[in-house]
Every structure is written in structure tokens, then in C-alpha cells.
Amino acid sequence: MxxxxxxxxxxxxxxxxxxxxxxxxxxxxxxxxxxxxxxxxxxxxxxxxxxxxxxxxxxxxxxLPSRRGAKGAPQARRARTVKVYKNPNTGEVVETKGGNHRVLKAWKAQYSNATVESWLQV
Known part of the structure; x- marks a missing residue:
């Protein structure tokens, strides 16, 4: 231009x-x-x-800050729910509240995250 x-x-x-x-x-x-x-x-x-x-x-x-109560004390967090995964190949069951479980990590490394998440029991 x-x-x-x-x-x-x-x-x-x-x-x-x-x-x-x-x-x-x-x-x-x-x-x-x-x-x-x-x-x-x-x-x-x-x-x-x-x-x-x-x-x-x-x-x-x-x-007011979002995570504080009226007196400045931190509010209690919502408790995590227990997730139950069942491996259809071995029948092994894993119960966890987070994704940091040793067996769950091994499954995700072996099968893929999406596959392991499909094993979540409702």
C-alpha cells in the first residue's frame, strides 16, 4: 500500500x-x-x-473472596466421588477418587485414556 x-x-x-x-x-x-x-x-x-x-x-x-467465608476461613471443599473402573480384559476393579492411581495410570499407558475412561462404572 x-x-x-x-x-x-x-x-x-x-x-x-x-x-x-x-x-x-x-x-x-x-x-x-x-x-x-x-x-x-x-x-x-x-x-x-x-x-x-x-x-x-x-x-x-x-x-467477599470466592473461596472464603464471612470470617476469612477457607470453605470446605466438596468431597470427591469415588470412581470405579473395571478392566473388561482381566476383570480387575480399581476404585479411586482421583486420576493418580498406579494401576489406572498403567492401564491408560497401555490402552489409551479414552478406552480406560469408557470402563468407568456408573
Whole structure:
């Protein structure tokens, strides 16, 4: 692309952006949002509150960490369910709560992960 065509493309894009900006300036919804934001900022300044204070007032649960309770103690995890795999070739059964079982790993290495997962008993 030549410099001239690049310049004209940038000029067209700028003109489009300016037209879009002008249409936004005349938008009544945007004007109301700006007015709300200005009034809210004024109220926050008047009462000495920050944005996080306002959020805490409007939604007290928003500021809490997701894995912590009200007193900061970690919440108990959901107990893992026991998975039972049965090898159809040998009839051997493995019960595990995770995927770190020695026999299960050996089966996955020998047969493939998808095949062993199909042995999961419901």
C-alpha cells in the first residue's frame, strides 16, 4: 500500500470516527448516563465514600473472596466421588477418587485414556 492510499484510508477512518462521536454526543441515553455518573461522583465526594464503599453498600456479597467465608476461613471443599473402573480384559476393579492411581495410570499407558475412561462404572 502506498503512503498516499494509507493516508487517505486513515483520513476516511478518522472522518467515520468523528461522525460516530458526533452521533454519540447527541444521544439522549448517553447524556443521562453522563449526568448520572457526575451526580454519583458528586455524592461520593460529598459523603467521603469511594467506589468500593458504594459497591459494598449496594451489594455486600460482591467484595467477599470466592473461596472464603464471612470470617476469612477457607470453605470446605466438596468431597470427591469415588470412581470405579473395571478392566473388561482381566476383570480387575480399581476404585479411586482421583486420576493418580498406579494401576489406572498403567492401564491408560497401555490402552489409551479414552478406552480406560469408557470402563468407568456408573
Amino acid at each position: 502506498s503512503k498516499l492510499s494509507e493516508f487517505r484510508a486513515a483520513e476516511r477512518a478518522l472522518a467515520e470516527q468523528l461522525a460516530h462521536l458526533e452521533s454519540l454526543k447527541n444521544d439522549s441515553v448517553l447524556k443521562k448516563e453522563i449526568e448520572f455518573e457526575e451526580r454519583l461522583a458528586g455524592l461520593m465526594k460529598e459523603y467521603g465514600k469511594s467506589l468500593s464503599d458504594v459497591i459494598a453498600i449496594l451489594d455486600p456479597s460482591a467484595g
